[in-house]
Amino acid sequence: MPGLEDLYREIILDHYRSPRNRGELPVPPARKVEGFNPLCGDEVVLYVDVDADTGTVRDLKIAGQGCSISQASTSMMSAAVKGRTIDEARRLIRAFKALMSIHESKLEGESDGSDLAADLEGVRLGDLEALQGVVKFPVRIKCATLGWNTLQQALDEAENATG
C-alpha cells in the first residue's frame, strides 16, 4: 500500500504551509468563483482577473479553506497560471487532469492512450508533478482537482461574458 510520502511530498507541504497568492480581488473587474468538494468540506474561492484584450490571466487570488492536498494544488495552480494566456491556462488544466488520470474523452467513453500524450505534450508541469502521488489515493483526486475545476469554471464564465 502506498505510503504517506507518496502523497505528501515536501513541496506540497510547503505550499500548504505557505500558500501563494492568498487574498481577494475587487469584483468587478475580477470574477469570483467558488468550488466545493462535497466529500469533505474543502472550499476554494478564486478571484480571477482576465484581461479580455490580451486574453491573459492578469491576476489571480485564492481564498477558502481545506485539506493540504486541495490547498497546495490550488496554490501551485495559481503560481503556474498567473500571467499566462487563457489558452495556456486551459492546456495546463487539461495536462493536470491527465496527470490525475482524468481525460475529458475518457469520461465520454472514447479513450485511447494517445490522449494522455496529446494532453501533456508541450506542457511543462514543473512543481505540479509532485501531485502525481495523489492518483494512488483515488479518494483525494477530487481534492487535487478542486481548484483546477474552479478555474475552468471561471475561464468559461469569462469567455461567455465576452461572447
Next chain:
Amino acid sequence: MTAEPTTSAHLDVERIKKDFPILRREVAGKRLVYLDSASSSQKPESVLDAMEHCYRHYYANIHRGVYTIAEESTSAFEAARARVAKFVHAPSTRELVFVRNATEAINLVAYSWGRANLREGDVVVLSHMEHHANVVPWHMLAAERGIELRWIPMTPDYQLDLSGLDALLDGASLLAVSAMSNVLGTINDIRFLADAAHARDALVLVDACQYVPHAATDVQAWDADFVAFSAHKLLGPSGIGALWARETLLDAMPPFLGGGEMIRDVRLDGFTTNDLPWKFEAGTAAIAEAIGFGAAIDYLERLGMDAVREHEMRLTRYMLDALRERFPDTLTVYGPLDISVRGGAVSFLFDGIHAHDVSQVLDGDGVCVRAGHHCAKPLMRQLGVPATTRASTYVYNDEDDVDMLVESLARAERFFLG
C-alpha cells in the same frame, strides 16, 4: 440456539468482536480499527446468517402468495416488524412503517404530513445541530410552500439553548429535532421538548438515527409524534429503516408513494388505500433486509441496551480523557464533556491540520474515522470550521481501539506540525 440475556453491566467486547467477521480484516498489515459507526455500523454473523438463510430457504414475495414459502416469508417479515416495534416500545405494529432509511422516513413525513398540513407562513422549528436529512426536506417544503423555518441555537457547551424555546415554538406546527447529534454526541431531552411543543399545539418529529442504536428507546415515554431511524446504524443491513408515528396521524395522512401493496382496491377511476402500516409501504419490500433488521434487534436485545449505553459511556469517557491529556494544546474536542448527556460520536480538530489529512494518516494505521462535514454543514458553520474528524464507538470497540486512535493521531501531529 439462544444466548442467555446478559444481566451484567459490562459488555464482553472481546467476545463481541468475534461475532463480527469484518474485524478480522487487515489494512496495510494492521488490524482494522473501525471507529466510524456513527456513519454506519458493522454486521454480526447472526444478521448475515439470517439474511442468507432467508434467501437460501424461504424467500418469496410477501403478502401475495398462498404457497408455503410465501407464508413463511410473510410471517418472518411481519415478525421482524413486531420486534422492531417492541424495541422502541411502539404500542402497535400498525405504527411501524418500514422505509429505506431515516432520511426517507423524514421525507415521508414532509411529503405526506407536511403537504397536507402546512401552508404558507406555517412554522417548522429545527435546530443548528441537525443532520441534512432533517434540514433539507424542510427547505424543500419552504421553497414550495413558503413555510417558515426557525432554528434552536446552541450553548457554548454544545447543547441546545432552550432559553428562547417558547418564543420559537409560538405558532409552530412542528418541532423536528435530533435525539443524539452525530457530530457532537449531544443527547437532547426529547420528553422536555415534546412537552413544550405539545403545549403550543405543535407536533414533534425525532431524528433518532444515532440514539436508537446506542440507548434504550421508548417512543411512548418520549411522547413523540414521529420517530425516524435506520437499520444500518444498529448492526442491520443498509436499505431499510423505520418510521414510527402515531396511528391517528398516519390514518389522516395521504399516502407517500403509490403502487402495489399500499392499496386495497384500484379501479379505472381511482384507488383506496391499504390498512396501516402497509398504506405507506408501496412496492415490493426489502424483505431480506427486514429479516436482517429483526436479527440486528435480537443481537442488541441479547446484549441489553443498558449495557450498550454503559459501555459507550465508559469508552467515551476514556476517549475524551485520552484526547485531552495527550493533545492539550493542539486539539479541540467538540461536544459536551458530561457523558451523561452525550453519546459516543466524538468530533475533534487539530489546530493547523485539516480533518481530511488526519483521516489519511489514520488510514495508514488501519484506523477508520470520518472526516468532513458529517452531513451537518449548518452545524459546521456554527462551529466555525469547514470540517472535523470524528471517531465514533460502538459495541465492538474497546480501549485498545481508542489507544490505537490516539497513537495514530500522535503520528499525524508529528507529520504535519513537526
